[in-house]
Amino acid sequence: MKKKIIRLGLYFFIMILIIGSINFRVASSTKLIINNNFNNPMIESTNELRNIMLTGYWNPTGQMIAQFSDDSYLNPDGWKGANWEDWGFDIYSFFPKPGTYNGTFEVDYQNTWEDFWSITEEINPIAIISFGAGAGPWEIEYNARNLDNWVPDNVPPYQPTPCPPDDTKPAGYIRxxxxxxxxxxxxxxxxxxxxxxxxxxxxxxxYLCEYMAYLGMWYQDIHNTTDDTYPCWSSGFIHVTSGLPLEDAIEATEITLREVIKYLLNLNSPPETPTITGPTNGNAGTSYTYTFNSVDPDDDDVYYYIKWGDGHTEVWEGPYVSGANALKQKQKILKVKKVIGEYLK
Incomplete structure (x- = not known):
């Protein structure tokens, strides 16, 4: 059974010797702020959207994803990827300058390697869809190989470094x-x-299309776990014929995006925002018990992680049956005035 993870951060603010009120803030797709009496909750919006990464090489693959680029040179009309179509995902695209094919992901293995790992580290994509010109018309590649001999690029040393790129798998391994x-x-x-x-x-x-395909599938495998802060659930490559009209290519790109987003949304339902009960006021040096409770819509078990913020190292608590109370005791320390809890799905 797949485990669900709930992260709770209780951040202590060092104030004065007297303990004041304790406030909990619970945040997911909305933020629920509970006052001292645990009444009158207020709902606030949040911007915790996940990123989908698109890459392209030769035309029309760069042009058809240009609306999702935040590079004003490549996309002078402005970035259109913010919360795209209200699906709850930001879309970012990256591709070389058309015609010259230099810049980001230029036709060079070393440049592509450096750009790929730099960009993924920055945006932590939940999905990667890479495109390149090929047989098409819309050829969805299922395989990518960890080769030790590639078609040479245009710049020395002509082959990837390292080669094969993935040292965790043997040469010829297929993702x-x-x-x-x-x-x-x-x-x-x-x-x-x-x-x-x-x-x-x-x-x-x-060539570089398969190289990019392999990097994306490899990245997804590395981050394919709920223990990852930013998991990646989907990655693959599509070859597009160079003669495909741009309008048709854009339409097929958007349809592809919608199918990937629907897939992501149907993978696994996150646990509901937990209820947190316990005293909101107390005395320094006294232990208090707090109860956490969350229901998982898929009836999976639930884990909790509580970050008290006082230097104490916590561990994952669980598993707990969905809907069952999780009890946690904490002794208040001197100079603590306020505790704020935050829930992240």
Missing amino acids: HSTLPVQEIADAVNDQTTVYAWVDWNGNPGA
């Missing part, structure tokens, strides 16, 4: 797309005149 590949193909075929298909047995070509 697979974790995009909803058949759902994407069906949706593009149903809603456009673009022919979409899944290449279950082929490969993306041993």
Whole structure:
């Protein structure tokens, strides 16, 4: 059974020797602020959106994702990826300058390696969809190989470094797309005149397209765990024919995005915002018991992590049955006036 994780941060603020009121703030897709009497909750909005990363190489793949670039040179009309279509995800795209193909993800293995790991570290994508020009028309690649011999690029040393790129797997190891590949193909075929298909047995070509495909699938495998602060649940590569009209390519891109987002939303329902009960006032040096309770809509077990903020190292508490009370005792220390708790899904 897949475990659900609830993170609770109780941050202590060093104030004066007298303990004052204790306030809890619980935040998820909304923030619930509970006052001293645990009455009259107030709802505030939050901006805790996850990022989806798009990459492109040769035209039309850069042009068709340009609306999601925050680079004013590549996208002078302005970034359109903020909470795209109100799905709850920010979309960011990265691709080289059309024509010259330099800049981000230029046609060079070393540059692509550096840009990929730098960007993923910055935006922590929950999903990665990479595109490149190829057979198409909308060829959804299922495989990517950890090769030790690649088609040479245009700049010395012509091969990736390291080579093979993934030292955790042997040369020739095949990773697979974790995009909803058949759902994407069906949706593009149903809603456009673009022919979409899944290449279950082929490969993306041993050049920069396959290199990017492998990096994305590898990143997803590294971060495919609920223990990760920013898990990545889906990654894959799509080859697009260079002759595809830009309007059709943009439409197929947006359909692909919607299918990936629907897949992400259906993967796993997070636990509900927990209720936290316990005293809101107390005396220094006295232990108090707090009760945490959260219901998981999938009826999975629940874990809690409580960060008291006083230098004490905590561990994950659980598992607890969904809806069962979790009791935690904490002794107040001197100079603590206020405690604020924050819940993050």
